[in-house]
Amino acid sequence: xxxxxxxxxxxxxxxxxxxxxxxxxxxxxxxxxxxxxxxxxxxxxxxxxxxxxxxxxxxxxxxxxxxxxxxxxxxxxxxxxxxxxxxxxxxxxxxxxxxxxxxxxxxxxxxxxxxxxxxxxxxxxxxxxxxxxxxxxxxxxxxxxxxxxxxxxxxxxxxxxxxxxxxxxxxxxxxxxxxxxxxxxxxxxxxxxxxxxxxxxxxxxxxxxxxxxxxxxxxxxxxxxxxxxxxxxxxxxxxxxxxxxxxxxxxxxxxxxxxxxxxxxxxxxxxxxxxxxxxxxxxxxxxxxxxxxxxxxxxxxxxxxxxxxxxxxxxxxxxxxxxxxxxxxxxxxxxxxxxxxxxxxxxxxxxxxxxxxxxxxxxxxxxxxxxxxxxxxxxxxxxxxxxxxxxxxxxxxxxxxxxxxxxxxxxxxxxxxxxxxxxxxxxxxxxxxxxxxxxxxxxxxxxxxxxxxxxxxxxxxxxxxxxxxxxxxxx
Ligand code: NAD
Numbered sequence: 001x002x003x004x005x006x007x008x009x010x011x012x013x014x015x016x017x018x019x020x021x022x023x024x025x026x027x028x029x030x031x032x033x034x035x036x037x038x039x040x041x042x043x044x045x046x047x048x049x050x051x052x053x054x055x056x057x058x059x060x061x062x063x064x065x066x067x068x069x070x071x072x073x074x075x076x077x078x079x080x081x082x083x084x085x086x087x088x089x090x091x092x093x094x095x096x097x098x099x100x101x102x103x104x105x106x107x108x109x110x111x112x113x114x115x116x117x118x119x120x121x122x123x124x125x126x127x128x129x130x131x132x133x134x135x136x137x138x139x140x141x142x143x144x145x146x147x148x149x150x151x152x153x154x155x156x157x158x159x160x161x162x163x164x165x166x167x168x169x170x171x172x173x174x175x176x177x178x179x180x181x182x183x184x185x186x187x188x189x190x191x192x193x194x195x196x197x198x199x200x201x202x203x204x205x206x207x208x209x210x211x212x213x214x215x216x217x218x219x220x221x222x223x224x225x226x227x228x229x230x231x232x233x234x235x236x237x238x239x240x241x242x243x244x245x246x247x248x249x250x251x252x253x254x255x256x257x258x259x260x261x262x263x264x265x266x267x268x269x270x271x272x273x274x275x276x277x278x279x280x281x282x283x284x285x286x287x288x289x290x291x292x293x294x295x296x297x298x299x300x301x302x303x304x305x306x307x308x309x310x311x312x313x314x315x316x317x318x319x320x321x322x323x324x325x326x327x328x329x330x331x332x333x334x335x336x337x338x339x340x341x342x343x344x345x346x347x348x349x350x351x352x353x354x355x356x357x358x359x360x361x362x363x364x365x366x367x368x369x370x371x372x373x374x375x376x377x378x379x380x381x382x383x384x385x386x387x388x389x390x391x392x393x394x395x396x397x398x399x400x401x402x403x404x405x406x407x408x409x410x411x412x413x414x415x416x417x418x419x420x421x422x423x424x425x426x427x428x429x430x431x432x433x434x435x436x437x438x439x440x441x442x443x444x445x446x447x448x449x450x451x452x453x454x455x456x457x458x459x460x461x462x463x464x465x466x467x468x469x470x471x472x473x474x475x
Pocket of ligand 1: 146148149150154173174175203204205206209210213225226229230232233249250280281380382446447451452
């Protein structure tokens with residue numbers, strides 16, 4: 001397939017724009033592909049095709065849409081390895097983590113949304129013997145804008161519920177990780193969805209992303225990415241009053257109480273460093289009760305030093321490079337800032353691992369003696385960097401965790417379940433994870449405050465793409 005084409009109205013088409021963007025493999029720093037940077041004319045064509053397709057697609061039966069999604073799922077299963085290879089080359093994610101987690105999430109979301117759709121009632125009475133009928137209807141043409149860090153996970157969390165609810169759409173994947181998105185578009189094509197239901201335009205945020213946010217015929221923007229871009233999208237969308245669903249950054253706290261399970265610190269280190277620290281809900285601030293602080297710091301350093309940094313195509317549980325030169329430089333600058341701010345660099349740092357001089361590799365890095373007012377405790381670093389902060393009381397730990405502009409995922413480690421539940425209710429975030437427990441399929445994912453306003457996954461993920469209508473006098 002030619003990566004410079006767009007998918008519009010059921011065909012691969014030549015873009016109007018001739019401008020090209022390089023796709024770089026972060027493990028080698030080599031240009032591995034080029035994509036076209038779409039313009040307003042390209043977007044208008046895609047929107048027209050989605051608008052035209054909406055008429056028929058929006059009134060298809062639930063069973064018809066389930067059949068299409070099942071077909072897509074079987075194609076995804078068949079082309080699973082191709083998807084893993086695309087993700088490995090565009091973002092440098094190591095093989096085992098890619099196949100076992102990154103690519104797998106696409107399949108998991110397909111399975112879960114199919115079962116959510118099977119159980120979702122699009123129509124019902126307000127209450128027994130009511131003449132008010134409640135009807136859920138697809139919102140219309142959707143603009144879906146995704147990041148590079150969990151490329152297919154984010155695409156699946158938007159495209160699948162949009163398809164499931166009868167919406168039509170234009171996907172603009174991250175210009176940094178477009179290869180998995182192009183492959184996904186091939187799968188949608190192979191599944192035979194009607195022309196115009198799904199469209200893909202490549203391009204950057206300042207261009208296509210802005211045109212999408214402003215477009216009068218796009219009824220919803222579902223965006224995952226930085227809080228910076230989220231703010232711009234809200235501004236640009238304001239003239240058209242479209243629905244804007246935002247999944248933004250995070251700065252998760254991980255409270256390790258003195259009575260935590262034995263592996264809590266080590267698990268916390270593995271969690272924050274996985275995906276090279278490039279996860280929005282990574283527990284990047286570890287708060288440790290002072291009575292176990294010294295021991296925990298030693299354990300944390302020991303565990304971080306055990307994590308290997310290596311080439312993505314190798315098998316194993318090592319971490320790979322960070323995604324780009326820009327990200328690499330941003331992370332290195334923040335590590336330097338942490339040192340300047342007076343935090344103790346306990347392990348890692350700005351030097352590349354000695355065996356990896358080419359590629360955007362960063363060693364697992366830990367700062368200790370951090371205070372929550374330091375920039376490294378406030379900014380979303382988005383690399384393999386952890387800050388450890390001591391605390392004395394339960395209330396102080398809660399206050400530190402909540403003292404952030406974000407509110408996505410927070411973590412609690414204690415063997416006292418009453419305490420864990422009490423603290424969980426006081427943490428201002430869309431998710432709280434106790435003792436290494438994770439979200440089950442169908443759970444909602446999203447943030448409080450500047451981590452966003454959306455909820456993806458499960459029935460909440462379907463509802464984001466639906467309007468609610470009430471018809472009075474139904475009977
Ligand atoms: P980014 O904001 O730079 O880019 C994300 C997407 O938005 C890309 O497709 C980009 O082209 C586009 N974009 C950029 N500026 C835009 C604009 N002005 N208008 C419209 N679109 C624009 O983010 P990124 O670096 O690709 O991803 C990392 C960020 O994503 C982190 O902050 C991370 O926390 C966040 N994230 C959040 C979640 C979540 O569910 N909350 C999940 C994954 C990633």
